[in-house]
Amino acid sequence: MSNVPRLQLHNVSRGFQTGEARLDILQTTNFAVHPGELVALVAPSGAGKSTLLHICGLLDRPDSGTVLINGQDTTGLDDKDLSSLRGQQIGFVYQFHHLLPEFDALENVMMPQLIAGLDKATARDRAMELLDYLHIGPRATHRPAELSGGEQQRVAIARAMANAPGLLLADEPTGNLDPGTSDHVFQVLLALVRAAGVSALIATHNLALAAKADRIITLQEGKVVAKEPVESAA
Numbered sequence: 001m002s003n004v005p006r007l008q009l010h011n012v013s014r015g016f017q018t019g020e021a022r023l024d025i026l027q028t029t030n031f032a033v034h035p036g037e038l039v040a041l042v043a044p045s046g047a048g049k050s051t052l053l054h055i056c057g058l059l060d061r062p063d064s065g066t067v068l069i070n071g072q073d074t075t076g077l078d079d080k081d082l083s084s085l086r087g088q089q090i091g092f093v094y095q096f097h098h099l100l101p102e103f104d105a106l107e108n109v110m111m112p113q114l115i116a117g118l119d120k121a122t123a124r125d126r127a128m129e130l131l132d133y134l135h136i137g138p139r140a141t142h143r144p145a146e147l148s149g150g151e152q153q154r155v156a157i158a159r160a161m162a163n164a165p166g167l168l169l170a171d172e173p174t175g176n177l178d179p180g181t182s183d184h185v186f187q188v189l190l191a192l193v194r195a196a197g198v199s200a201l202i203a204t205h206n207l208a209l210a211a212k213a214d215r216i217i218t219l220q221e222g223k224v225v226a227k228e229p230v231e232s233a234a
Ligand SMILES: Nc1ncnc2c1ncn2[C@@H]1O[C@H](COP(=O)(O)OP(=O)(O)OP(=O)(O)O)[C@@H](O)[C@H]1O
Pocket: 016, 017, 018, 023, 025, 043, 044, 045, 046, 047, 048, 049, 050, 051, 052
């Protein structure tokens, strides 16, 4: 496996103007996620976790600094190229599943593959394989409204992994679930990410879940810093 970071932020700053006030959320921050590494992002509400994830996922651009995906500097890319890079290399899981309500679980997982140009049969096989891996194969023909919260999130995880991304970004993936379901969904997420050799950055408020990652980071004064060493991934 190449040692080039899957994700690298170099001197990234991002702020927002709200009326008269200027909020400097990220300030010349540096940060990398290496191949196969699982990083948990734990920071207080409003610290800038979603802002950071949106920049890492090429959904937002920094005011200054550079974002590299697999060593590729994304600064000069136009929206079309950013979108294509995102589709090929990055998977997203959100707090609320964001599945398409009118499509069933299988179709939701096939969708990113069809957008990427795969033929239907290949997309279906890959989607079914992921749903089976996440133990929701029997619910493949159910629409999101017919699934429990934990099942919806497992479908969302399968969708995020559909194009075999090198980098997975998750923003509070279990934030909407009860503790037992959170634990289960987080476990399957980690198992799948580890099995696929994917690098992941997962924002969570749940320290017990974060402790299962390889390292925990936080945001302090607009910078990404190590939170604490993780002694074991128990
Ligand atoms: N588009 C925007 N315009 C103005 N302010 C914004 C914008 N996006 C985010 N902010 C502000 O930036 C700060 C960080 O927001 P962000 O959503 O990144 O925090 P967070 O750490 O993810 O919070 P939470 O844990 O509550 O989801 C907040 O004060 C928010 O109000």
